[in-house]
Amino acid sequence: MGERTGGFCVPDHLIEAETDTVEIVTLRKSELADWLAGQAESERVWIRSLGFTAEPGAVCLCPGPESRFGRVLFGLPEGDDFWAFAQLPAKLPPGRYRINPEPSPDLAYRAALGWALAGYSFDRYKSRSPKPLPDLAWPQCAERAKVKAAFDAIALVRDLINTPASDMGPAELAAAAEKLAAQFGATCRVIVGDGLLAENYPAIHAVGRAAAAHRRPRLIDLVWGPEQAPKVTLVGKGVCFDTGGLDLKPSSNMKLMKKDMGGAAHVLGLASMIMEARLPVRLRVLIPAVENCVSGDAMRPLDVLATRKGTSVEIGNTDAEGRLILCDALFEACRDKPALLIDIATLTGAARSALGPDLPALFSDDEVLAADILRAGEAEADPLWRLPLYKPYRRMLDSKVADINNANDSPHAGAITAALFLQDFVDPALAWAHLDVLAWNPSGRPGRPEGGEAQGLRALFAVIEERFA
Template sequence: MTVILAKKIPASATPLLCTTATDWPSLRATLPKPTQRWLETLGFAGKPDTHALLPDDKGGIAQVIAGVRAVDDPYALAALPQALPTGRYRLSAEGADLDPQAAALSWSLGDYVFDAYKARGRVGAELVLVDGPEAQRGLAIATAMCATRDLVNTPAEDMGPAQLANAVKLIAKPHGAKVKEIVGDALLKHNFPAIHAVGRAAAAGREPRLIELTWGDAKAPRLSIVGKGVCFDTGGLDIKPADGMRNMKKDMGGAANALGLAALVMALKLPVRLQLLIPAVENAIAGNAYRPGDVVRTRKGLTIEIGNTDAEGRVVLCDAMAYAAESQPELLIDLATLTGAARVALGPELPALFTRDLALARELVDLGLQERDPLWHMPLWQPYQAMIETPMADVSNSGNSPQAGAVTAALFLDRFVPADQNWLHIDLFAWNLVSRPGRPAGGEAQGIRTLMHHLERRYSA
């Protein structure tokens, strides 16, 4: 653990003085002249993600000065754990007064390395913080985000539907949550035919399933979270090209983020009756794979014509979302790596947010900007329902136009959610293409800090 919470900070820990670029000139003026000249020689100007080491008279480190973007930046210290010499550090009382939550979160995220298959290069430096609710909250958020990253980063061979179910059970256990699974042909018995259709071609041991976690007071408002758990996506019979399939281990990124959000709800003891649903499948190729042109029945009773077997995510989600809506939750949230069209529109860092509640959409966009965990509102434009009409069934999973793909995917799901149901649909990437401090290339948690903040506002008022 690279963040240590203590009742008393040891004096032996090296002080870490934080500054913003704006405050740096006035802070520099308070330092001894030799120190000022040393920092000028190094070119230190207080810019974010930069630091300078100040030596003592014994050849050790007397102090570290670090540039931060803002005192509440969730990535404020993320550049430091892997850059500083191994040892223990403490925040200095001088300089910027860093928020304890941001300090704990950013340091933890900065030390994240996915090392399940390759040993990490070095042990990260440690930060000692005063134990308190804000620092504890920062660690809880970091734990959920890092667990989400681990799930997305794990190769499909070791993260199939059964392993994803085990991950849910592992997170459920310390909170006393209950988990159950409906596996394989039992999905047909329990009326989840769409989940079964997509996942039935997978090999033995990788059968499709619906994973359900429940937690909390039965009298509390029900919160349902649904995550797309396509553990690997070949594209099915409409097979993806090699470069399109390369990172499809991350196609369960919605499930990973849903589980991360659920873990936070439980860790922070939100007063809700939580239901987490993960339809977990592998979209594989075999003789019994579902086909283009097939008509698939669903739990809600609607029929789907399969225009493209690579538009499988919405097919598995519709059964889970219809099931969630049967309990009339106060709020239904689904998270999914659903469309490439959302990435074309918004790029990898902006998850697309769809909701019928425009006021809520504006609130979440503003909150995401505040949290530096953005969501971007896109429209459930009802005239585009015509794009997913088909004479063969109630709806097509791919539609009759390549345009507005993220919107038509959301409109497909809209048909499976009752008109009076509060609902958020988030189409996310769950992946960093390039490395930045605290955000290494690979699996990523997106939107869960913003959603958690909203849920706290919603249910703790």
């Protein structure tokens, strides 16, 4: 993944420029004819004989002296493709390479990060090391700190999600937050077990109380930055494993539930980028960390739970537990009146049915904030899609015995009603955004292996940097 140095990872396969490197010539189809015109006839014949036409992602190894290849031609798309360079390392022989001509700062950043992420692998439990990949000399215009911070954050998110629940329970998630806090000089307080009741986090406690004693529920509270700075608060869903509770999931739906703490992983990754960049903000990260288990102490369908806000919640479905732990954390987050409040959660299958695995659902009642996030997602090739907080659907959460139900019986609008539930616990005066993410790649692609994934991370950081830097 990378050698940890100082406050961040040095991405694998990115090296200092050396003279003994092989040139990578980047070409678009529209540029190929003019470029070929300036080359030796023997090289033109070679390139044409191999049928290289600079199709996006195509590679041509050109011969050099002493039976070695002299340079590499690499086809780029006519438009932007953030992941273009992520496919290149797997197509090249081992060695050291440099890009020529020197790319623009934006392309240099994408090339360096894409190359680095192509080398990411989660091999904690493997006895064999992954196949070595070629090295790339840092492009001169690449913003190294930005590349390293993004790589570090994405690798952290992926590692946390990929770790099986046996080794990533509430205690281990808290330990990961404490490690991050120590790295950047932040404070991290953890409220555990019955301490949640003593400090009035009853919904978090109710969801997690059925777990074994060593996996007790907890609230992780990380704080960093000057007290007088604008407040940015991040809330992440930390369900370290979700059986569905008494409304038990079928095995096919339970298999990937180690990733149900993906929201927590995302806010820790985003926090690492904020702290690494030393943005002038007062950062707070709140993570309710639980395991949703089946036992004699588990919450039951149609139970009525108390919440930190005082709102009573009827349990329509024990498998709609994420919004229960988030409602306590969100209400606490509002107490500080942050300038920006963002929550991230692997909340609903309905969002995946609507948007598929690659597009996180974005909900916000703040038009400016929503537009900023969508614009940043497009610019960063880190896309999101906005879904509406359609208030008439709030009636689907009405309860005959409590203030609100945590789930509706209708098969429709599940992502929207989940977001509307959360909105009930958010101060309407605050700039708030909710992201419903999958946090998982169902299949591998260059730079994006199958497994845990960071989604919307770079887009959110760009918005926070633009607003507060």
